[in-house]
Amino acid sequence: MHALIVGGGVAGPTTAMALQKAGITSVVYEAHPDGVSERGAFLSLFANGMDALRAVDAHQLVVERSFAVTSIEFATGSGKRLRDARIDQDRFGRLSEPRTLRRAELCRVLAEEAGRRGIRVESGKQLVSAVRTPAGRIMATFKDGSEAEGDLLVGADGIHSVVRRMIDPVAPRPRYTGEDLVCGYASKAPVSAPDETMRMVYGKRAFFAYLTTPGGDTWWFVNIPGSTSAPDNPAAATPEEWKRRGLERVAGDDRAASDLIRATEDDVVGISVFDIASTPLWHAGPMVIIGDAAHAAAPNAGHGASMALEDSVVLAKCLRDMPGVDAAFTRYEQLRRPRVEELVATSASMKRRAIPGPLQRLLRDFMLSRLLKDGPRNAAPWLTRHHIDSEEKTVPEVKDRQ
Numbered sequence: 058m059h060a061l062i063v064g065g066g067v068a069g070p071t072t073a074m075a076l077q078k079a080g081i082t083s084v085v086y087e088a089h090p091d092g093v094s095e096r097g098a099f100l101s102l103f104a105n106g107m108d109a110l111r112a113v114d115a116h117q118l119v120v121e122r123s124f125a126v127t128s129i130e131f132a133t134g135s136g137k138r139l140r141d142a143r144i145d146q147d148r149f150g151r152l153s154e155p156r157t158l159r160r161a162e163l164c165r166v167l168a169e170e171a172g173r174r175g176i177r178v179e180s181g182k183q184l185v186s187a188v189r190t191p192a193g194r195i196m197a198t199f200k201d202g203s204e205a206e207g208d209l210l211v212g213a214d215g216i217h218s219v220v221r222r223m224i225d226p227v228a229p230r231p232r233y234t235g236e237d238l239v240c241g242y243a244s245k246a247p248v249s250a251p252d253e254t255m256r257m258v259y260g261k262r263a264f265f266a267y268l269t270t271p272g273g274d275t276w277w278f279v280n281i282p283g284s285t286s287a288p289d290n291p292a293a294a295t296p297e298e299w300k301r302r303g304l305e306r307v308a309g310d311d312r313a314a315s316d317l318i319r320a321t322e323d324d325v326v327g328i329s330v331f332d333i334a335s336t337p338l339w340h341a342g343p344m345v346i347i348g349d350a351a352h353a354a355a356p357n358a359g360h361g362a363s364m365a366l367e368d369s370v371v372l373a374k375c376l377r378d379m380p381g382v383d384a385a386f387t388r389y390e391q392l393r394r395p396r397v398e399e400l401v402a403t404s405a406s407m408k409r410r411a412i413p414g415p416l417q418r419l420l421r422d423f424m425l426s427r428l429l430k431d432g433p434r435n436a437a438p439w440l441t442r443h444h445i446d447s448e449e450k451t452v453p454e455v456k457d458r459q
């Protein structure tokens with residue numbers, strides 16, 4: 058069996074490696090001419106994401122290219138410390154502690170490793186269409202006019218997925234959450250966070266967070282309200298404009314946030330946040346979607362990449378164990394949909410806490426102090442303690458066995 062994998066981000070190369078372990082060959086087609094663009098956000102992979110990487114023997118590589126963030130300090134905008142918390146990492150000990158790195162670096166590590174294992178990862182290949190062949194296979198056509206044929210096509214092409222639209226032309230469009238996220242990297246920062254710690258500040262008008270890398274740079278992001286309708290081209294704003302918008306929102310809070318934003322040069326990027334509450338169809342014939350293409354969450358819960366990694370492993374297991382592609386896709390969807398849709402809902406509710414109105418803010422600060430006063434606790438064990446046993450055989454759902 059041969060798979061065409063569209064998208065060389067987080068899920069694409071991981072799926073290719075997982076399929077290889079299942080005895081299925083694949084090629085990864087990435088639209089971007091240089092692989093993945095440099096500018097962009099940083100992200101954290103939690104124990105469950107690292108666990109999924111372990112299933113494809115890629116966790117150690119990511120450990121080597123990332124750093125640990127094991128604690129969170131929560132504070133109000135006035136600087137009042139609410140609580141410190143350890144991030145859950147109990148399952149496998151130190152190797153599975155949460156790891157932080159730039160998203161572009163994660164994609165690069167995964168694509169390089171797939172290449173090292175003999176999997177072709179082709180850049181500058183933007184999928185434009187795909188059709189069934191008379192023999193029941195699938196033929197993909199790329200913008201450069203080239204074509205590729207396979208037994209199945211995996212859409213790992215992110216939130217604005219074209220594969221999703223090919224599966225269901227009336228699939229819901231990603232919804233703009235009304236929030237933008239400004240992310241910056243300061244090399245000579247006047248403010249730093251303690252080792253392995255992310256400081257999260259619930260400010261008067263914005264949520265601000267920062268951490269300091271082992272090399273001494275400080276990485277930060279701030280959630281800010283965006284425009285009321287979907288922005289046409291957020292990338293058109295300059296780093297200066299994004300800094301100005303961030304500064305406006307943290308004015309009046311503890312100085313750390315504004316000092317950090319001012320100290321950052323032009324390594325600043327603004328991102329408009331979209332999500333998809335539910336995608337009705339995940340597969341049709343030989344096509345299936347995974348990762349953000351199937352279920353994009355706002356980044357507030359910090360789990361989209363971990364979920365994309367989990368999808369990759371589960372999809373490969375289903376293709377390995379189930380009788381035929383259709384049964385495999387059906388089982389994959391059954392296993393994944395409840396979990397990922399709960400993440401989307403959780404992230405959306407966290408977004409409401411991040412940028413509250415004045416009354417909501419009073420309530421939020423009261424709730425946070427109550428919620429956080431009882432000492433370290435894992436806020437979301439259902440997210441981080443999830444384990445996929447890649448050796449265990451996937452079986453049909455009970456009702457499908459009858």
Ligand SMILES: Cc1cc2nc3c(=O)[nH]c(=O)nc-3n(C[C@H](O)[C@H](O)[C@H](O)COP(=O)(O)OP(=O)(O)OC[C@H]3O[C@@H](n4cnc5c(N)ncnc54)[C@H](O)[C@@H]3O)c2cc1C
Pocket residue numbers: 063064065066067068069086087088089092093098099100101102106160182183184185213214215216217218219238240328347348349350356359360361362363364365
């Ligand atoms: C600001 C921000 C912060 C985040 N923080 C976290 C975090 O802390 N932890 C976490 O787990 N997640 C985080 N996420 C979410 C995470 O980045 C995504 O969930 C994850 O990247 C999804 O992986 P994916 O492979 O599905 O899609 P992507 O990583 O988006 O990859 C899709 C790839 O497909 C390519 N592509 C698109 N269209 C085509 C086409 N037609 N043909 C060929 N290729 C195509 C794209 O160029 C891209 O490389 C964050 C997201 C944002 C925006």
